[in-house]
Amino acid sequence: MILPPATRDDLADLLARVARQDKAAFADLYKSTSAKLYGVILRISRRPAVAQELLQEVYIRIWQRAGDFDRTRASPITWMATIARNRALDEIRLKSAVSVEDTPEALEVPDPARSPAEWAELADEARRLEDCLAGLETEKRVIIRLAYAAGLSREELAERYGRPVATIKTWIHRGLKQLKDCLGS
Secondary structure, three states: OOOOOOOHHHHHHHHHHHHOOOHHHHHHHHHHHHHHHHHHHHHHHOOHHHHHHHHHHHHHHHHHHHHHOOOOOOOHHHHHHHHHHHHHHHHHHHOOOOOOOOOHHHHOOOOOOOOHHHHHHHHHHHHHHHHHHHOOOHHHHHHHHHHHOOOOOHHHHHHHHOOOHHHHHHHHHHHHHHHHHHHOO
8 A cells, every 4th residue: 555655744754653552553653754764775875685685674673763863853754864874874884895805605606516507596595585675574584584694693683772681682582483484484
């Protein structure tokens, strides 16, 4: 369903409801603003996959900080776009240039011994994994990707999300169990 363009007051009201942990308001806020915030992030990161991951993190921050929004100081979209911009810039700063000498695995060529059927099977498995990841709660999905794809430690994740290490460990454990159940293994 396509929503009509939200006005400044509509977005401010949605943010006020999100501050009270209203999930329906959060869904409406996402539908109304995600394309704009994705564009802000994509312009900075220039990588669609990274922009999508960062967008999820931005909405987690919006969920957590909606109570900080002050409609007398900024428009809702400006406030959210600032969060998106800052998160994208943080990611750019974290990524430093890497030389081939530092990552020789970048030069590895796919195993020529694999048949096209084996490559197709691997692609199917990757699609199944992506489908299962999509079924996880946003925060669990992002944390699992940051832990296993980006290599962040539990301590780094705890610091990033302002949660105890034990909580991060539990989220990862539960998320991996859900993935295992979904994949049927």
